[in-house]
Structures are given as structure tokens and as C-alpha cells.
Amino acid sequence: MMTKPSYLYLTLLPILFLAGCASQQQSQVPSKPVRNVNVQITENQTIQKPKPVVVKPVTPKPEPKTYYSSFEDWKADFSRRAIASGQNPSDVQRLLASAYLNQQVISLDSGQPEFSKMPWDYADSAASDGRVSTGRRKFAEQSSYLSSLESQYGVNAEIVAAIWGMESSFGAVTGSSYLPSALASLAYDGRRREFAEAQLLALMTLLQRGDVPWSQLDGSWAGGMGQTQFIPETWLKQGVDGDNNGHKNPWSTADALASTANYLSNSGWVRGLAPFYEVRLPASFDYSTVGSKLPATRWAALGVDTIDDVFLDANTQMELWLPAGKEGPALLLSPNFDVIKVYNNSSNYALGVSLLGRAIARQPGLRQSWPRHERPLSTTQVTQLQNRLTQAGFDTKGADGIIGTNTKKAFQRWQSANGQIPDGFITQRSAGALTSW
DSSP states (O other), rough: OOOOOOOOHHHHHHHHHHHHHHHHHHHHHHHOOOTTTTOOOOOOOOOOOOOOOOOOOOOOOOOOOOOSSHHHHHHHHHHHHHHHHHHHHHHHHHHHHHHOHHHHHHHHOOOOOOOOOOOOHHHHHTOOOHHHHHHHHHHHHHHHHHHHHHHHHHHHHHHHHHHHHHHHHTOOOOOOOHHHHHHHHHHHHHHHHHHHHHHHHHHHHHHHHHHSSOOOOEEETOOOTTTTBOOOOHHHHHHHHHHOSSSSOSSSSHHHHHHHHHHHHHOOOOOOSSSEEEEEOTTTOOOGGOOEEEEEHHHHHHEEEEETTOOOOOOOOEEOTTTGGGGGEEEEEHHHHHTTTTTSHHHHHHHHHHHHHHHTTTTTOOOOOOOTOOOOOOOHHHHHHHHOHHHHHHSSSOOOOOOOOOHHHHHHHHHHHSOOOOOOOTTTTHHHHOOOO
């Protein structure tokens, strides 16, 4: 008697047969990626082929000529390149037609001061009695607006006011150089051609947008515009419509102040942190740490104490700066000190802004007096110093006649190797051994 197949067996038989066929087919056919597995194609449907991707050729950026025989030659070439980059031809022609070669701008750009200024020269000028008096009056007039900007952007109101004062004497002096001529002259001269041409292109965009009127094109010889002296390219990125009139005009007080707060905020300003804190150094202090950036807790462990007993976050990176050496003020610089330098990459400038801001807000200035008996080196002497430091094995990374960070650090190492306190302060007295050969 034959045993009747079970129901389960009959049910699985077709499935097993199909699985075996499928397995055979898979072993014979190379695997392919599965696409659109949830789409079923019926008899009356056709498979839609993907549209071919059209790759547009990239038009190379027009390059400037390597040599220009005249200012007019440069203008013609720049006009060609500006139009090729998408600028409106009529605007390009209008702007360049009014531009003339300004030799004074070229002289100012290539000239260097005969002597390096001492930090107290900047401090005295920045926080002069007249500027502080005007600043307090202007601050009172704009107090409500500046307070709202501080709430919005986190930047101290007195710092915004101080930059306003440093850059244009609170809007009184915004520059008398015709911007198209100044920038075109810098571009033709060639030393900073890429920078100047970028500013001209940005200025055209501002004119097209209506932010800058054609009738208001006077600024600084270096391209600064308006009450807080933005260059056109930076204004394009950082400009704010502070008075809500639909335009971002750097000559508008509200727009300029709001844009300054916005620029500092976007550059990393830390809310509630002063640009610097004056400190006392212990008698046994290791001066080789001058110029180093360490957490606030580390400075405290080294005996560095704030004069006003300010509480600093333990992890905040602070830099110890002795702007006038061991005999002058000692300052712990916060990250906000570096933020101020986006306006002018000078520690003396940032110090001037900070001190003016304190004076406007009726806060105390520096407690330690300056060693005003010290005298600076001339530009020629600085170049000589740089060459001799490098020859002695203390590389200054170049000899440009300007006392920068690399020169100060090299001099500090030389001081340490030659029995001096390594405070990095370069004067006629401290560097005399290297400039009197």
C-alpha cells in the first residue's frame, strides 16, 4: 500500500524545484546590481532610460597680463576680465572711466615709517582726552542701540564704540580718497594686485545691489569704506542692514555698528570675556613663557595673578604679553584680543581699541606705568637686527624692518642665551649689542 504524500511535502515540492532552478541560473549568470526592485513592468509599458547628464565645459578664469605698459593698458585688461567673470559691462565701464592713477596712494602703500612706534604711543593716541570725551558722548547717544547689538551678537558695546572711534573718529573722518582710483592704482602698481582687483569687483557688486550709491565713493586710500572702514569684499560678507531700510550702507551709522558687531561675532568673539586682564608676575617668574598660550589655570599655577582678582574659566587659553618688557604692564590676552586684530593685525591696535573701550565705559586703564625712557629702533636698525639674529642662529624668518612675532621670539631666544631676562622687548638699550657693530 502506497503511503499518501503529506500535505506539507506537496506544498514544498514546487518551491524547492523553483529554488533549485533559481540557484542554477545564479551560478551561471554573473551577479549584477539590483535596481528598481519594487517597480513592475507590464506589457504596455516601456522602460524609461535615464536622461544623459550634460557636463558644461568649465570656462577658465581669465588671467591678468604679466606686464602693463600703462594705467590705461591695465584698465582695458581688467575690464575684459571683469566682464568675462560676469560683471555688467556698463557698470565696469562706468567705474573704470572715472578712475585715475593716484601716485600718492602707491607711495603710501609702499612707504614704511622711519621708526617703530612704542606701545605707549598707540595707547596715548587711542585713548586721548579728546577721543575719550567724544566717545563718551557718542556712546550715550547710541547707548540703546549698542546695548541691543551686545545682546544680539555678544560683543561688548564699548568695544564696538571704540572701533568706531579708532576707524573714523566716530563717523567724522571716513576718508577723502576716491575709491575706484585708489583701488585701481593699487592694482596697477602690482604689489597687491589680487587684493585690489578683488575689492574693485566687490565694489561693483555693492553698487549693483544699491548698498553703495555712485555718489558716495570716497574712502581711505587702502580701500576702507564708511564709519567703521570695511573693505568692499568684507562688507559683502559681513555687512548688516542695521536700520532695516533694505540696504547695507557702510556710511550709515546703524549699518556700520551692526556690521562691526556681526564681524567680530563671526570671527569668534566670546561673550563676557574682556580682551585682556592686567596681571602681576611673581619675583621668580620664568620669562621664557612670555608669548606662550596656556590655559588660565596653568598661568595661575605659575603664580600669575590678575590685579582685579577676576575669575577666569580654567580652560580658557590665554597669552602672556609684556608690551613694554619686564618694566611695563603685564597682560593676559584672551581670545577676544585676537578677534579685534581682524580689523588691523597689530597688537598695539588691539591694545588701543581695548583701552579706548575701557575709557569710554569709565573702566580703569592700566595700573603699571610705561617705561617711557626706552627708545625704538629705526627701520634700518630693525632690518640689521633681523639679519644679525639670523646669522647668530636665531632665525627671524626674514628681514623686512618690521618687529613682528618671529623677530620678537628670535630676540627672546637670543636674550636667554646671552644672560638677559628674555622679555622679548626690543629697544635701543636692549638690542644695542646687535645694532652697534
